[in-house]
Amino acid sequence: MEEEMHTDAKIRAETGTGSSPRGPGCSLRHFACEQNLLSRPDGSASFLQGDTSVLAGVYGPAEVKVSKEIFNKATLEVILRPKIGLPGVAEKSRERLIRNTCEAVVLGTLHPRTSITVVLQVVSDAGSLLACCLNAACMALVDAGVPMRALFCGVTCALDSDGTLMLDPTSKQEKEARAVLTFALDSVERKLLMSSTKGLYSDAELQQCLAAAQAASQHVFRFYRESLQRRYSKS
Amino acid sequence: MKETPLSNCERRFLLRAIEEKKRLDGRQTYDYRNIRISFGTDYGCCIVELGKTRVLGQVSCELVSPKLNRATEGILFFNLELSQMAAPAFEPGRQSDLLVKLNRLLERCLRNSKCIDTESLCVVAGEKVWQIRVDLHLLNHDGNIIDAASIAAIVALCHFRRPDVSVQGDEVTLYTPEERDPVPLSIHHMPICVSFAFFQQGTYLLVDPNEREECVMDGLLVIAMNKHREICTIQSSGGIMLLKDQVLRCSKIAGVKVAEITELILKALENDQKVRKEGGKFGFAESIANQRITAFKMEKAPIDTSDVEEKAEEIIAEAEPPSEVVSTPVLWTPGTAQIGEGVENSWGDLEDSEKEDDEGGGDEAIILDSIKMDTGVEVSDIGSQDAPIILSDSEEEEMIILEPDKNPKKIRTQTTSAKQEKAPSKKPVKRRKKKRAAN
Numbered sequence: 057m058e059e060e061m062h063t064d065a066k067i068r069a070e071t072g073t074g075s076s077p078r079g080p081g082c083s084l085r086h087f088a089c090e091q092n093l094l095s096r097p098d099g100s101a102s103f104l105q106g107d108t109s110v111l112a113g114v115y116g117p118a119e120v121k122v123s124k125e126i127f128n129k130a131t132l133e134v135i136l137r138p139k140i141g142l143p144g145v146a147e148k149s150r151e152r153l154i155r156n157t158c159e160a161v162v163l164g165t166l167h168p169r170t171s172i173t174v175v176l177q178v179v180s181d182a183g184s185l186l187a188c189c190l191n192a193a194c195m196a197l198v199d200a201g202v203p204m205r206a207l208f209c210g211v212t213c214a215l216d217s218d219g220t221l222m223l224d225p226t227s228k229q230e231k232e233a234r235a236v237l238t239f240a241l242d243s244v245e246r247k248l249l250m251s252s253t254k255g256l257y258s259d260a261e262l263q264q265c266l267a268a269a270q271a272a273s274q275h276v277f278r279f280y281r282e283s284l285q286r287r288y289s290k291s
Numbered sequence: 292m293k294e295t296p297l298s299n300c301e302r303r304f305l306l307r308a309i310e311e312k313k314r315l316d317g318r319q320t321y322d323y324r325n326i327r328i329s330f331g332t333d334y335g336c337c338i339v340e341l342g343k344t345r346v347l348g349q350v351s352c353e354l355v356s357p358k359l360n361r362a363t364e365g366i367l368f369f370n371l372e373l374s375q376m377a378a379p380a381f382e383p384g385r386q387s388d389l390l391v392k393l394n395r396l397l398e399r400c401l402r403n404s405k406c407i408d409t410e411s412l413c414v415v416a417g418e419k420v421w422q423i424r425v426d427l428h429l430l431n432h433d434g435n436i437i438d439a440a441s442i443a444a445i446v447a448l449c450h451f452r453r454p455d456v457s458v459q460g461d462e463v464t465l466y467t468p469e470e471r472d473p474v475p476l477s478i479h480h481m482p483i484c485v486s487f488a489f490f491q492q493g494t495y496l497l498v499d500p501n502e503r504e505e506c507v508m509d510g511l512l513v514i515a516m517n518k519h520r521e522i523c524t525i526q527s528s529g530g531i532m533l534l535k536d537q538v539l540r541c542s543k544i545a546g547v548k549v550a551e552i553t554e555l556i557l558k559a560l561e562n563d564q565k566v567r568k569e570g571g572k573f574g575f576a577e578s579i580a581n582q583r584i585t586a587f588k589m590e591k592a593p594i595d596t597s598d599v600e601e602k603a604e605e606i607i608a609e610a611e612p613p614s615e616v617v618s619t620p621v622l623w624t625p626g627t628a629q630i631g632e633g634v635e636n637s638w639g640d641l642e643d644s645e646k647e648d649d650e651g652g653g654d655e656a657i658i659l660d661s662i663k664m665d666t667g668v669e670v671s672d673i674g675s676q677d678a679p680i681i682l683s684d685s686e687e688e689e690m691i692i693l694e695p696d697k698n699p700k701k702i703r704t705q706t707t708s709a710k711q712e713k714a715p716s717k718k719p720v721k722r723r724k725k726k727r728a729a730n
Contacts, residue, residue: 082596083594084591086590088586089588090586092585094343094345094430095343095431096377096433111347111430112376113376115376119292137374139428173375175374175375179336179575180574182332221599260603261603263602263603263607264600264602267596267598267599267603267606271594271595279587289584
């Protein structure tokens with residue numbers, strides 16, 4: 057099994073990492089996740105999808121400013137910082153999408169008048185950035201021990217000009233695609249938590265992408281489960 | 292979040308340990324923590340870990356017009372950001388002192404030392420030069436930010452490759468990375484900062500203080516040096532008084548440390564270049580250690596999407612048809628259209644809360660309204676109807692303006708008389724506009 061993986065690695069190496077063309081069937085890129093890598097935040101995770109990498113740090117439940125406190129639940133705040141330049145409107149909109157997803161999942165009523173802060177730093181962007189941010193945020197929240205009703209994952213689909221569906225597109229594929237759709241799905245029933253789309257597509261294509269994303273989310277949740285199993289294997 | 296204050300017993304413990312030449316992590320007085328440098332897939336991206344302090348550095352370039360007084364030199368721009376994940380106390384408004392100090396020190400170390408050849412960044416004199424931008428993000432704060440940041444900056448600059456440009460007469464050709472290999476920056480030397488923390492009014496010295504040691508230190512001496520033992524920057528902060536031989540001793544120690552760190556950097560750069568040339572795997576994915584129990588990798592996973600179309604058709608067949616939406620836009624005048632009825636106007640609420648608002652808040656609303664109003668004529672018209680009553684020219688007296696429809700509202704003193712005139716005329720205008728909108 058390991059030898060197969062080595063030969064796979066060699067074949068990939070010849071074509072260069074990150075730029076290998078994927079076959080007609082959809083596939084997700086190479087995933088990697090490391091938890092608890094920062095010492096100051098309560099929870100942290102680094103999530104890599106191919107060449108896209110996002111680092112997430114979570115502080116919470118912690119003290120909240122009186123102006124921001126909510127009397128019956130936790131105040132969730134998401135901060136996304138790009139690698140180059142100052143954060144702009146695109147970052148603000150992504151922050152809001154991620155915050156809405158987290159608020160649907162985090163059991164804020166268990167920690168009223170506290171704040172849960174999720175800080176995301178883009179380490180490298182090679183396509184499917186929003187999905188990678190969502191995955192990193194989820195793993196960081198798990199690492200911090202924040203109570204949640206379900207896990208969530210992000211999956212990106214791209215539709216190119218002849219209608220072919222691609223999962224987890226690279227930045228080149230995203231640029232050439234007719235439409236790029238990102239979905240956040242929950243782990244219990246694969247229901248849709250958040251969707252953010254860009255481009256032109258029909259309603260049949262939307263449902264197809266959603267079904268494909270649900271199929272892909274199975275793999276992502278299996279990855280989460282295996283990585284957590286590994287982490288807690290020695291107790 | 293507020294910073295957890297250091298308890299007195301912890302402070303005493305640290306100081307007593309330092310007096311006995313002991314450090315909490317077992318290091319010697321002149322020992323550095325482990326430095327780990329990893330590179331990303333794009334050129335100019337690196338993460339430096341100095342113990343647990345982690346800094347991400349990225350270099351990017353852009354063609355811009357040069358500064359007017361330096362027409363043949365490129366532009367260097369440094370930006371260190373203390374990310375909110377680095378420490379709970381780092382909030383957007385709160386870290387300005389530390390941030391300014393670090394940024395300034397970094398600029399002096401890298402820009403004033405002329406380690407990058409800016410003349411080589413010129414493309415067309417007076418018109419186009421390269422602007423090199425170095426963005427550093429502190430990801431985890433465990434002390435000694437400046438050392439980690441300076442290492443990250445110089446490593447990222449050495450790793451970076453800019454697109455190749457050729458100038459033939461008047462024609463300038465910019466090659467993409469696919470056409471021609473990108474070109475490294477021309478770097479003369481590598482300045483690296485070394486920090487020394489002083490305790491008990493300069494009696495005890497520690498190299499590379501960690502976060503706890505920084506909390507109890509009296510002062511900090513930072514020396515930026517390159518491997519040729521040239522001092523690029525030296526800064527002493529904290530108000531400690533150092534003797535001449537103490538500073539000389541520190542500079543000797545810095546020389547030794549910088550030589551070690553420079554060797555480490557060169558080795559890391561060489562390794563990365565070798566891996567890239569041989570076509571091996573590079574990037575952050577490779578630097579995640581396999582053996583760590585908290586790290587997990589999964590190879591490329593194919594997804595079976597063959598039944599996607601059937602599922603989609605099923606869902607659409609079962610779903611209710613979308614409700615008919617007929618939009619009837621009404622055109623009032625050229626440029627003003629209305630779709631739908633809208634909800635009840637909530638501007639009425641704003642009037643009540645305004646009375647409790649600060650003058651500052653009121654001013655903001657004034658500015659917004661003045662932008663909304665198309666013609667300045669409107670303002671002056673209403674202003675002249677309501678000729679502002681200037682009781683006296685004195686800037687210290689309180690001024691009370693009686694408005695025709697509202698209760699008199701006291702206006703605090705303004706700094707200039709021009710403002711005095713404008714403020715009263717604008718307030719009635721604002722009220723009137725609100726009333727119109729409420730109708």
